[in-house]
Amino acid sequence: MTETECSCKVGRGVERFGLAEVNDDLVRRWCGEGRERQSLRELATYFNQQLLGAAVESADEAPLSGEIENRYRLLTADDVSSGVRTQTRRRLEAAGVPVEEVESAFVSHQTVHTHLTECLGVSREAEESDPETRRRADRDRIRALQSRTEVVASDALERLRETEALALGEFDVLVDVTVLCDDCGRQHDVGTLLDQGGCDCRE
Structure with a gap:
């Protein structure tokens, strides 16, 4: 296109x-x-x-x-x-x-x-009517937000470290979103949950 x-x-x-x-x-x-x-x-x-x-x-x-x-x-x-x-x-x-x-x-x-x-x-609107497309779009949106959070956190920590306001060596920032299913107690990575279409206990 x-x-x-x-x-x-x-x-x-x-x-x-x-x-x-x-x-x-x-x-x-x-x-x-x-x-x-x-x-x-x-x-x-x-x-x-x-x-x-x-x-x-x-x-x-x-x-x-x-x-x-x-x-x-x-x-x-x-x-x-x-x-x-x-x-x-x-x-x-x-x-x-x-x-x-x-x-x-x-x-x-x-x-x-x-x-x-x-x-x-x-x-x-047509794309929104397809469940798989909706899940994929929201998965990508969540991942984009995770990446943004990682960047914001990294920048803040780096500024604090450079001004000696924070004692920290070399570091990485990892942002994970975990979903807890109250029905069965299983925990899922949000991306995996969306990719597979839900929790196994609902099958």
Whole structure:
């Protein structure tokens, strides 16, 4: 599904700004493949940020981490003053970014939904009706949360160790989720439980 031709606003933006991989990203983020599911509004923000980032990079700019997200916020957020918004536009234009063209290519969440369902043929509701697909999606979501917890814990411990606020040598952080079946007393790794479709005592 990496390539698709469509004439909707998302498709035109993909073609104009060379975002060949964004279709797969939108599908994964909407369906929750290997991550938490994102709403259509979150996907619209993500897509618009990709447009802005591609335009900035085409102008031979090298944005720092988080800079595109901040510039997008300054261009679109309701709590940003008109003066700050104008200043942001002028800075981008001075760097060679076609701001007006980029802003006109920004999409709404309704447009993203149309692109996903009509252009890409994705139906999250259909996938949700299949028990195995639902289990797989939730397993991937839980694993993503486990990984995030490991990263957050590792970063916190590392900062404390570096500032000598914590006495600790080299370490690894492991996050496991165990499910206890109250009916039979068995314990299951949550991923294994989801993969096998439930506890053996229910068969």
